[in-house]
Amino acid sequence: RKEVEQDPGPFNVPEGATVAFNCTYSNSASQSFFWYRQDCRKEPKLLMSVYSSGNEDGRFTAQLNRASQYISLLIRDSKLSDSATYLCVVNEGNTGFQKLVFGTGTRLLVSP
Amino acid sequence: EAGVTQFPSHSVIEKGQTVTLRCDPISGHDNLYWYRRVMGKEIKFLLHFVKESKQDESGMPNNRFLAERTGGTYSTLKVQPAELEDSGVYFCASSQGSGLSSYEQYFGPGTRLTVT
Numbered sequence: 001r002k003e004v005e006q007d008p009g010p011f012n013v014p015e016g017a018t019v020a021f022n023c024t025y026s027n028s029a030s031q032s033f034f035w036y037r038q039d040c041r042k043e044p045k046l047l048m049s050v051y052s053s054g055n056e057d058g059r060f061t062a063q064l065n066r067a068s069q070y071i072s073l074l075i076r077d078s079k080l081s082d083s084a085t086y087l088c089v090v091n092e093g094n095t096g097f098q099k100l101v102f103g104t105g106t107r108l109l110v111s112p
Numbered sequence: 113e114a115g116v117t118q119f120p121s122h123s124v125i126e127k128g129q130t131v132t133l134r135c136d137p138i139s140g141h142d143n144l145y146w147y148r149r150v151m152g153k154e155i156k157f158l159l160h161f162v163k164e165s166k167q168d169e170s171g172m173p174n175n176r177f178l179a180e181r182t183g184g185t186y187s188t189l190k191v192q193p194a195e196l197e198d199s200g201v202y203f204c205a206s207s208q209g210s211g212l213s214s215y216e217q218y219f220g221p222g223t224r225l226t227v228t
Contacts, residue, residue, distance in 0.1 A: 004154075032215045043203060043219040044155070051215075087155075091215055098143060098207065099168060100217060102155040 001026060006088050006103035013110055017078045021106045023071045023088030035062055035073045036087040038105065044087055048073070078110045114139065116220035118204050124226045130192040133223045135204030137186070142209035143167075144187050145217060146179060150200035161187060162209075194227045201225070 006023045013019045025033075032051055036044035048055050050071065054063040061074040071088055085105040092099050117136045125131050137144045146158040158177070159169040163184035172179070176195070181187040191198055201224050205217040 002154075034216070036219075043221050046216055046218060049216055098145070098160055098215060098217070099157045099171075100145075100147070100155075100205075101157070104154045 002103075003027060003092070003101045004088055004090050004103035006106050008104055008106060010107040010109050013078050013108070015078055015080060015110055015112055017110075018074065018076045019078060019108065020075075021073045021086055021088070021108075023073075023103055025069050025071070025088075025090045025101075027090065027092050027101075028066075028069060030090045030092055032091040033062075033064055033071050034089040034091070034100075035060075035071075036089055036102075038085045038087055040085075044089075044102075047086070075108075078108075080110050080112065083108055083110045116204055116206050116218055118202075118220040118223050120223060121221065122224045122226075124228065125194055126228055127196055128193045130190065131194055131225060133189045133191075133202050133204075133225070135187045135189070135220060137204070137206030138218060140208070141206035141218075142184070143207040143214060143217075144181060145205040145207075146187070146189055147203040147205065147219075148200050149203070149222075150197070155203065158189075191225075194225075196227050199225055199227045 035047045037047045038044045050062045059076045063072045088103040119134045144161040149155045157171040160167045161181045178190045201222045203222045204220045207217045
């Protein structure tokens with residue numbers, strides 16, 4: 001079983017749609033969680049950090065369910081520019097030890 | 113504020129040769145990390161520096177890989193001798209020294225290494 005699992009997609013949605021991505025992780029001791037966005041042949045860019053039950057930033061909402069070891073990312077009012085791969089990332093390190101574990105990513109395609 | 117920079121952006125070498133990758137973290141970031149993505153796989157952790165010290169090198173694949181961070185500023189990752197399976201994109205990331213911000217890692221553009 002992979003440490004971080006995501007549906008690879010692609011998710012094809014029209015502009016303006018709401019789309020949700022799910023992610024599960026295996027290490028119950030993990031303390032911090034992230035969503036990164038990666039465009040084709042570019043570096044991952046930090047989109048959101050999740051330390052407690054959730055986080056919201058504009059059109060983006062992340063939810064964390066520690067009991068189920070599940071993280072989600074909701075994108076409202078999708079824009080063409082949201083087309084990218086969304087990486088679910090878990091920090092498996094303890095204090096002083098920071099080790100990010102990545103999912104394989106979920107690809108999103110937003111069409112006109 | 114300048115982001116994480118990496119050099120070179122691309123490198124093509126023959127099997128058995130040596131390659132050295134360089135990473136300059138965001139100014140003031142004590143934490144520096146190396147990651148690697150091989151074709152078709154997820155990004156994998158290689159190692160973590162705190163200033164000039166190796167905090168965790170559990171992800172280094174074997175002793176052909178040597179990472180250094182002299183003076184706690186930039187870092188180099190040397191592969192000697194390179195093998196075909198070393199091909200991939202090598203990312204460097206950095207984060208601040210303490211607090212919740214230390215968990216947020218910012219990535220450089222990567223070095224695409226091709227071993228032929």
